[in-house]
Amino acid sequence: MTAEVRPLAATDLDLLAGLHRDCFPHDPWNRRALAEVLAMPGAGGWLIAEAGESALGFLLVRRAADEAEILSFGVAPAHRREGLGGRLLETALAALAAQGAARLFLEVAIDNAAARRLYERLGFLQVGRRAGYLSAPDGPRDALVLARRLGP
Numbered sequence: 001m002t003a004e005v006r007p008l009a010a011t012d013l014d015l016l017a018g019l020h021r022d023c024f025p026h027d028p029w030n031r032r033a034l035a036e037v038l039a040m041p042g043a044g045g046w047l048i049a050e051a052g053e054s055a056l057g058f059l060l061v062r063r064a065a066d067e068a069e070i071l072s073f074g075v076a077p078a079h080r081r082e083g084l085g086g087r088l089l090e091t092a093l094a095a096l097a098a099q100g101a102a103r104l105f106l107e108v109a110i111d112n113a114a115a116r117r118l119y120e121r122l123g124f125l126q127v128g129r130r131a132g133y134l135s136a137p138d139g140p141r142d143a144l145v146l147a148r149r150l151g152p
C-alpha cells in the first residue's frame with residue numbers, strides 16, 4: 001500500500017500520540033502535550049500514512065518569520081529505512097521554503113547515527129552543540145544543533 005504525506009489535522013492527535021510513543025518510548029508526548037505544541041504560534045506538521053489511516057511517521061515544525069525548527073520527528077520502528085523519514089523531511093523543506101522560511105534548525109542527539117546520516121544527506125550542517133541537553137534512558141546526551149538553508 002502506498003503511504004502519502006499529508007498535513008496534520010486537528011483530528012490526528014490520537015494517531016500522533018500513539019506514533020510519538022512508539023518512536024520515543026522513554027519520553028513520549030501525550031495527546032495534551034501535543035495539542036499544546038501544535039497550538040504554539042507558527043506550529044504545524046505532517047503525517048505519512050497509508051489509506052485506512054495507519055500512521056507511519058510524523059514531523060512537527062514551528063516557523064517564526066524566516067526561521068523554522070523541527071520540534072519532533074519520527075517513523076514507526078517497523079517502517080524505518082523505507083525512505084519515509086526522507087519523504088517527510090523533503091516535504092517540510094519545500095513547504096517551509098514556500099512559506100518564506102530561509103533556515104531550518106534542529107537538535108539531534110550526538111549518538112543518533114540514523115538521524116544524523118539522514119540530516120547530512122539532506123544538506124544540514126552543524127552550527128552548535130549543547131552539552132547534556134537531551135535526555136536518554138541511560139542519562140543525558142549532548143545535542144548537536146544543525147541548520148540548513150531553504151529556498152534558492
Ligand SMILES: CC(C)(COP(=O)(O)OP(=O)(O)OC[C@H]1O[C@@H](n2cnc3c(N)ncnc32)[C@H](O)[C@@H]1OP(=O)(O)O)[C@@H](O)C(=O)NCCC(=O)NCCS
Nearest residue numbers: 073074075080081082083084085086107108114115117118
Ligand atoms: C531518524 C528517522 C526518522 C529516520 O527515518 P527513516 O524513515 O528510517 O529514514 P529513511 O528511510 O528516509 O532514511 C533516509 C537515509 O537516512 C539514513 N539512515 C536512516 N536510517 C539509518 C540507519 N539506521 N543507519 C544509517 N543511516 C540511516 C540513510 O542515509 C538513509 O538512506 P538509505 O536508506 O538510502 O541509506 C528514524 O530512524 C526514527 O524515527 N528514529 C527514532 C526517532 C528519532 O531519532 N527522530 C529524530 C530525532 S532528531
